[in-house]
Amino acid sequence: MPRTVIVEELGAADAMKIVDLDPGMPGPGEVRIRQTAIGVNFADVHYRRGTAPKHSMAKLPIPFTPGLEGVGFVEAVGEGVDQFKVGDRIAYASASLTIGAYAEVRLFPAERCFILPDDIRDIDAAALLYRAITVQGIIRQCYPVKAGDWILLHAAAGGIGTILSQWASHLGASVIGTVSAPEKAELALSNGCAHAIVHTQEDFVARTLEITNGKGVDVCFDGVGIAVFVDSLRAIRRYGTMVSFGQASGLVDPIDPIELQHEGLYLTKFSGGTYNDDVDEYQARAADVVAAIRAGVFKLGNHLTYSLEDVVQAHIDLETRKTTGSLVLVP
Structure with a gap:
């Protein structure tokens, strides 16, 4: 059974619990992703402890799964999805859909995903994409x-x-x-x-x-x-x-x-959420970022990695400013 991080009550880092949860098969316009790397962002901390802007917190469902970016392989495609096939290596980093990433397997809108070139590693992508799109x-x-x-x-x-x-x-x-x-x-x-x-x-x-x-x-x-x-x-x-x-x-x-x-x-x-709400603008930003990565604009590989089981420690390290660079969860 796939594992997923759940927050049932807002609070400290230990509010996050790992549970067994299968998201099921994708609906129309969705893909099912087996994730290999998940980015950790300070936005995740804000949602977990309830300190995100009021308009964002008002839309947050409880319980919820933190996380807004990831990399993985397509396990299944829903009706109407023709841009991806099973086995494709894809990524997403969308601030308009700000939860759900801290999971081994998840469902996600196909229009918000993009193919990840072979010359970009999973961990580098998960460490860079959301921040670089920002x-x-x-x-x-x-x-x-x-x-x-x-x-x-x-x-x-x-x-x-x-x-x-x-x-x-x-x-x-x-x-x-x-x-x-x-x-x-x-x-x-x-x-x-x-x-x-x-x-x-x-x-x-x-x-x-x-x-x-x-x-x-x-x-x-x-x-x-x-x-x-x-x-x-x-x-x-x-x-x-x-x-x-x-x-x-x-x-x-x-x-x-x-x-x-x-x-x-x-x-x-x-x-x-505003700047990436439009799908075409979001995809254009993502393409610009992928091009910058491939052009060597950023240093790669200098990231902190944590297992999914160590998600609580990852949040503690991030919010106490003990880290430098980007944090990545590896399921």
Whole structure:
């Protein structure tokens, strides 16, 4: 019997339990996937403990299975599915369908899946796809990164941070990354950051302004939230942009637009559910990410892997910030 992670009550990491659960055969438009690698994201933590945005929590069924990305082989196809056949190796990473991945076998809409090329490993795909699709929306649409840009990136040694810094530096931008510890600074620098600031030891705003000769950065990408958001506005140049894409430290308080007028700042909020809701846009982002992986934009293989049985420890390590890079469950 396939094993699945279930959350029956919101709470700490040990709220996750492993049960035997066969999802059955696929319905119309679905595929049944035998999974070989599953990505672990901070969004999974937020759903499990109930700290995701209110509109997201309102749609969350209880009990539920966490997880929003995976890689595996097609075991069966439902009626109307002609783009895949049994045995195909496929992947998915959809923020519009944010639960269900922590399982050995699952059902999933075929339109949200795509063929994974043979030269991309399962673990690399599960470690990169959701985060890289997120980064693609952030650096291609929220603020189109170009050569010569200065970027302030919070949590630069984290899963999204390492991907964003590599992709942005590949595009010719200079990334100033903030991290919480000296050892993470070394990782940030090795992943493309031009400068790394240990924000627990020095004022990241003052240091950013020093690096940019008092001008400030063109854009700040913030996945940390309330702990750094307001201060970050002071590190952005006139007419620069703040892109909020996460809230690892907590949701940002409401902001008065007057706070933006002094330097003419632009503010936007990335949401994977919004940016990947349209299937064609989602597939285009996924294709761009697969092309970037194959082009060697990202370092591969430097991921933390956990067995499905160790899912509780994986969440503990992630939310206590003991990890660097991406986490992957291997069923």
